[in-house]
Amino acid sequence: MPKEELQNLAFRRMLFYPAAEIYAGAPAGFWEFGPVGVRIRNNIVAFWRRELLEKERLFEIHGSVVLPREVFEASGHLKSFNDPIVQCTKCHSFHKANSLIEEKIGKPVAEAMSPKEMDLLISQEKIFCPKCKGALGNVKLFNMMMSLRIGATQSQECFLRPETCQNIFLDFQRIYRSGRENLPIGIAQAGSSFRNEIAPKQTLLRERELGQMEIEIFFNPERINEFEKFEEVAGYKLRLQSLSSNKVDDVSCKEAVSKKIVSGKLIAYWLARLQQFYEKCGIAKEKMRFRQLTDDEKAFYSKESWDFEVLLDVGWTELVACNYRTDYDLKGHAQGSKKDLSVKEDSKEFIPHVFELSAGIDRTFYAVLDQAIRKETRGKEERLYLDLRPQLAPYFVAVFPLVNKDNIDTKAEEVFQYLESHGFFCVYDEKGSIGRRYARVDEIGVPYAITIDYDTLNDDTITLRERNTMAQKRIKIYALPELLWKLSISKIRFEDIK
RNA sequence: GCGGCUGUGGUGUAGUGGCAGCACGAGAGCCUUCCAAGCUCUUAGCCCGGGUUCAAAUCCCGGCAGCCGCACCA
Numbered sequence: 001m002p003k004e005e006l007q008n009l010a011f012r013r014m015l016f017y018p019a020a021e022i023y024a025g026a027p028a029g030f031w032e033f034g035p036v037g038v039r040i041r042n043n044i045v046a047f048w049r050r051e052l053l054e055k056e057r058l059f060e061i062h063g064s065v066v067l068p069r070e071v072f073e074a075s076g077h078l079k080s081f082n083d084p085i086v087q088c089t090k091c092h093s094f095h096k097a098n099s100l101i102e103e104k105i106g107k108p109v110a111e112a113m114s115p116k117e118m119d120l121l122i123s124q125e126k127i128f129c130p131k132c133k134g135a136l137g138n139v140k141l142f143n144m145m146m147s148l149r150i151g152a153t154q155s156q157e158c159f160l161r162p163e164t165c166q167n168i169f170l171d172f173q174r175i176y177r178s179g180r181e182n183l184p185i186g187i188a189q190a191g192s193s194f195r196n197e198i199a200p201k202q203t204l205l206r207e208r209e210l211g212q213m214e215i216e217i218f219f220n221p222e223r224i225n226e227f228e229k230f231e232e233v234a235g236y237k238l239r240l241q242s243l244s245s246n247k248v249d250d251v252s253c254k255e256a257v258s259k260k261i262v263s264g265k266l267i268a269y270w271l272a273r274l275q276q277f278y279e280k281c282g283i284a285k286e287k288m289r290f291r292q293l294t295d296d297e298k299a300f301y302s303k304e305s306w307d308f309e310v311l312l313d314v315g316w317t318e319l320v321a322c323n324y325r326t327d328y329d330l331k332g333h334a335q336g337s338k339k340d341l342s343v344k345e346d347s348k349e350f351i352p353h354v355f356e357l358s359a360g361i362d363r364t365f366y367a368v369l370d371q372a373i374r375k376e377t378r379g380k381e382e383r384l385y386l387d388l389r390p391q392l393a394p395y396f397v398a399v400f401p402l403v404n405k406d407n408i409d410t411k412a413e414e415v416f417q418y419l420e421s422h423g424f425f426c427v428y429d430e431k432g433s434i435g436r437r438y439a440r441v442d443e444i445g446v447p448y449a450i451t452i453d454y455d456t457l458n459d460d461t462i463t464l465r466e467r468n469t470m471a472q473k474r475i476k477i478y479a480l481p482e483l484l485w486k487l488s489i490s491k492i493r494f495e496d497i498k
Numbered sequence: 499g500c501g502g503c504u505g506u507g508g509u510g511u512a513g514u515g516g517c518a519g520c521a522c523g524a525g526a527g528c529c530u531u532c533c534a535a536g537c538u539c540u541u542a543g544c545c546c547g548g549g550u551u552c553a554a555a556u557c558c559c560g561g562c563a564g565c566c567g568c569a570c571c572a
Contacts, residue, residue, distance in 0.1 A: 301572090
């Protein structure tokens with residue numbers, strides 16, 4: 001579905017819209033989720049929590065977004081995220097200004113050198129673009145991390161975390177010691193990260209405040225293939241585009257391990273679980289792939305990287321980065337904090353390795369919508385609806401009085417309260433024609449609608465309407481809670497009712 | 499960040515120097531026994547700041563934002 005359609009729907013139906021939009025000077029890359037959008041977004045995170053954290057018995061934390069400078073010295077972000085950059089005016093490629101100067105003059109450039117001093121050196125030493133020999137523009141400091149000063153006197157330099165996993169590495173030792181679990185253990189977190197993206201674009205796909213839901217699996221590298229639960233997924237086929245194949249192959253987990261396409265059973269298992277999660281979110285298998293990153297593409301700390309990508313209107317889009325981070329992070333923080341972050345298991349002392357599944361919440365949200373939008377022409381009318389899975393829908397059922405008189409509206413209100421009291425998320429609407437009300441809830445993906453009419457007053461039945469097919473069934477009110485519950489967990493299909 | 503294009507009610511648009519209009523939506527009312535029906539009324543807008551001009555949505559400058567391309571995305 002064209003992204004204009006999605007954005008139009010988002011703005012019209014309170015899904016998402018720019019942050020501080022009533023102020024003209026608001027910066028790009030920050031988004032608000034409106035009353036409908038936040039419900040869907042929360043459902044995505046809740047579903048991730050249920051499908052991956054609960055079923056896999058992971059630990060979840062909620063960490064601080066503000067972390068001290070020392071954390072990012074140890075993690076390597078200050079070094080690699082903070083650069084004087086110069087752009088070629090001809091071919092527009094970026095270069096690190098200090099490295100260019102160092103190469104030319106053959107000695108290190110002082111860290112404190114200002115961009116103006118570097119500009120001067122570049123013109124004095126006649127330095128040109130190493131790629132195309134074009135003229136270089138002015139040196140600018142690129143700081144991909146957002147910094148802030150803490151304390152009333154602004155005395156402590158801190159940063160907003162550029163990835164949520166750092167909290168997990170910082171908390172690892174405490175959770176390992178108190179958690180009464182041996183390796184492998186998984187720790188997860190959902191929350192915001194912050195990056196000064198150069199060019200935020202495509203709404204939620206490139207943000208400066210980005211929602212992440214990350215899972216870090218800590219394990220003994222010698223036991224990467226000792227993983228009992230692997231048998232559950234051994235026959236399950238991953239959509240892998242490995243470096244050696246360069247096209248998407250359906251490869252069983254067993255085969256991926258035996259042919260050494262992935263580093264071990266533990267990794268294949270988690271790739272499978274992740275792919276299954278996205279299938280349950282309504283993403284078609286043909287439109288997903290794990291693309292293995294080349295050495296140039298992957299982060300320096302990563303031994304093996306798979307980007308989970310989905311084919312959207314805008315092209316293949318990365319939703320999740322899966323990185324084998326080895327012991328890089330714990331080692332770095334052990335050095336930085338001077339704390340021992342090793343574990344003792346099997347009468348050996350070692351630093352655990354980490355495999356991470358770093359998913360973008362907002363990218364997932366966008367992808368779910370992109371894949372769910374349906375447009376149908378029915379006679380003169382165009383029908384637009386969201387084919388959302390019930391778990392992700394903003395409401396599970398809508399309740400409408402057919403007309404607003406003869407006690408039909410009060411009866412509808414009773415049904416609404418009845419379903420609410422049974423734990424269903426309901427939306428009530430009595431304004432406008434019945435068709436218009438159906439259309440409104442179709443557009444935000446509500447899977448079912450209940451209408452109260454004159455027959456209801458006589459026999460306590462209602463009509464239950466399914467969103468996608470618009471088919472209707474006559475149901476007794478007392479039977480609704482159990483029936484809706486069965487529908488919500490796919491225990492019964494709508495067409496099989498009665 | 500660079501280059502090109504663009505910015506008018508909630509959404510989509512007309513208006514190219516002289517009273518800011520239309521459609522859809524939304525709200526109130528009437529009507530209404532199942533898929534955006536009808537009638538009446540109402541609501542709401544020129545991205546922000548400066549400049550030119552008797553007069554600026556319109557022309558000029560700057561900013562912000564968006565789209566396309568390039569680049570970037572530890």
